[in-house]
Amino acid sequence: MSHQSGHQHHIWVQSHNPAKSELELQQKLQKEPTFYYFAFGSCMCPVDLKRSLGENTHPYVISPGVLKGYRLGFYLISPARKCGVLDVVPDPQTSVNGVLYELPWRLSEYLDQREGVAQGLYRHELVDIHCQEQVYKNVRTYVAVNKLKEEAAPNDWYFNVVLRGAITCGLPEEYCWHLFNKMYNLQQSHQKQQIKLSA
Template sequence: MASPIFLANNSSSGFKPQEERFYYFAYGSCMCPVDLKRSLGESTHAYVVGPATLNGYRLGFFRRSRLRNCGVLDVTPDPRASVYGVLYYLPWRLSAALDHREEGYHHETVEVVCGDRHYGSTRTYTVMDKLSEEIAPNDWYLNVVLRGATTCGLPEEYCWNLFHHMHTLQRRQCSPVRTMPRSA
């Protein structure tokens, strides 16, 4: 398991101390700073605060991405569950690009726990028009989600459970529907 990346005050990162910023909790492909850079146009490693937990929600693949042609992650309320993800402290200037990336989702304000600190008024995104059943992710999406989870230090057991859930959905999607032979 890789060591988590923590927020660094690095002058080469583009970080400006007086810049307005917001907390963002990522639980899907945005957990991967490399993939997030692709959409936001700049490195996001320096904006990672660390692994975080969103209590009272669970993960599910309740949206089909037209761009990726597969199921993508969403969080839905569930008082008995919790979701691990990555907490970022992003400059406000990246907000519009993040909204564009998360097309089909809307802002939800949540509280997450990172280390021993609670972060209220944290932005996350939830699917607007949820499907009734989960759709499997493709291999690319599975890999980028796991890359982000391991790179940013999510618990190993959670990463394995996440892999198992995604792989199970893929297997279920690929198995042929068995029908009973017709009687004469």
């Protein structure tokens, strides 16, 4: 928060009315254009998201949310991370847990860069997210453009970031175990394939 504006009377007002200056800051933030974003992979971790967006993203977390009618899968290999990364695919029988953010619109371009939209890795998909007993409409999420036929294993770094985000943002314990088992089993299968190839 800037307490040094160069106007002496302004500093006096702020120092004697902290509640008023806090209210002004909140009102300014509310006026800023925003968009809803549903993260289900590494972006669930606000610490890792900060790395790409350049500012603390914890304040923008609304709550854990649920994307119904989709399932998780590692159907994309990230050129940057050199491993399988998460995607969602339509499936009426299941749902995906994740984190719902309300991000300032000025961060939209940075998020697209992180997700490789210009490179054709991911594209926007607008979805409905069930969160805090209501439904958020037209929420942005990212889906892989050219999906693999078989899932690719994550590396240890991606594995840890996804789990840390899920746990930090309060996803259900059962779902966190589901994520852990999915990633662990993919890694085990990948290791077995590597052993066969090298034998």
